[in-house]
Structure formats: C-alpha cells, structure tokens
Amino acid sequence: MDIRFEDAEVRFAGRTVLLPVRLDLTERRIGIIGLNGSGKTTFARLINGLVRPSKGRILVDGLDVTAEPDAVRRQVGYIFQNPQNQIILPIVRDDIALGLKNSRLPKGEIEFRVQAMLERLSIGELGGRRAHELSGGELQLAALAAILVTEPRLLILDEPTNQLDLRNRNRVLQTITSLPQQLIVITHDLGLLDGFDRVLLFDQGRLVGDGVPADVIAQYEALAA
Numbered sequence: 001m002d003i004r005f006e007d008a009e010v011r012f013a014g015r016t017v018l019l020p021v022r023l024d025l026t027e028r029r030i031g032i033i034g035l036n037g038s039g040k041t042t043f044a045r046l047i048n049g050l051v052r053p054s055k056g057r058i059l060v061d062g063l064d065v066t067a068e069p070d071a072v073r074r075q076v077g078y079i080f081q082n083p084q085n086q087i088i089l090p091i092v093r094d095d096i097a098l099g100l101k102n103s104r105l106p107k108g109e110i111e112f113r114v115q116a117m118l119e120r121l122s123i124g125e126l127g128g129r130r131a132h133e134l135s136g137g138e139l140q141l142a143a144l145a146a147i148l149v150t151e152p153r154l155l156i157l158d159e160p161t162n163q164l165d166l167r168n169r170n171r172v173l174q175t176i177t178s179l180p181q182q183l184i185v186i187t188h189d190l191g192l193l194d195g196f197d198r199v200l201l202f203d204q205g206r207l208v209g210d211g212v213p214a215d216v217i218a219q220y221e222a223l224a225a
C-alpha cells in the first residue's frame, strides 16, 4: 500500500507531539524507532485514524484517513502496545472469530481458520481460555492472532515483543518474517528490524532519520548515548 503523509502534524492540548511530516511509505518492511515519548505511536496511529492530524493529511492508497476511516481500517490491522484494550469477548477463540463474523464465511470455515491461526502461533491451547486470565505475553499473542486472521493488507505492530519471553519473541519474529503483507513495526527490540527495507527514527516529535536499518540504528545509538 502507498501511505502518504502530507505535512501531517499532531497537537495534544496545545502541545505539538508530532512536527509536520511529509513522506511516502511503500516498502514491505518498515520499522519505527526512537526514545520513549518521541512520537512513534502517534505517527503510526495516524495511519488508521486512531489519531487525527491537527494539520495536513494522510492518504492510504489514495484514501484520506480522516474522511474515510472505515474504508482504511478494513485494510489496515493495528496491534496495540497494550493488547488488553483489544480483546473484547471473554473466550480467546470467540474473540479471534469476531473479526471474521462479517466475512460471510460458513461457521465451520471460521472455526477452522481460527484454529489454524492459533496453531500457527503455537498457542492452540489458549483458544478455550478466558482472555482476562491470560498473562501479558499470552494476551499479546492472542491479539496478534485476532488481527492476522482477518488478513489485513497492511499490519501495524506497536511493540509486538515487549512482553514476550525469548521463545515467544522468536516465534513472533518468525511469524512476522513469513507474513506476505506489508508491515510497520514500532519497536525497542532492534533485532526485529534485520532485513527491513526502511527504518524511521523519531526524536522529540520530529522525524530525524530515514534509511536502511544499519544506518538509522547507528544514528539512534548515537542519539541515545
């Protein structure tokens, strides 16, 4: 997809948290890095209308996100930093199936796809569990399953490994590496960005770096020192 930022700027309560950004994102693997509070999540949330620009606009394949948020969200999956906010139904399997309810697929096919997704993430045993009883990492994997099952064309992952142990972190890494769709990944886990096409670096609400991972990570390390 072609994600175009046309001088998009965000202010919260009179404070500018994202200075005007003008850029085009078309690569398959895009990373976003920067210190805490630098504006990464705000920038990513503009892409599916979770945050509205105070000035400028964002176009996703030509659709203005502010004017047509539903059309954009049908194609863009977003996994939150805190997936507690993302799970709606009490039982994990039902919550994952929810995303397919409007797909008009037969019930059996929905159940099959949900189970296949759970197994793909090696969390088959979580299907029957109560979401509010899951650990932070289990919840993160369930939220990933709930979005992946809808097969979005673009997937935005906000710190997808921040609560995962090493085994699950590596599973998520393998899963996202094998996904055919376009990905935007916000992360402090810089190893996730190996092989990415493009990395953006934010600092105090400003886009200060944009290039291949090695260069932008080096810039980030210098900035953080």
Ligand SMILES: Nc1ncnc2c1ncn2[C@@H]1O[C@H](COP(=O)(O)OP(=O)(O)OP(=O)(O)O)[C@@H](O)[C@H]1O
Pocket: 012, 013, 017, 034, 035, 036, 037, 038, 039, 040, 041, 042, 043
């Ligand atoms: N809804 C809001 N109202 C007011 N201020 C906000 C809001 N959302 C974010 N901010 C502020 O905007 C700035 C950027 O926040 P953002 O969440 O985009 O940072 P981030 O780079 O994703 O940080 P982290 O790495 O800690 O997740 C922060 O100073 C934050 O406090």
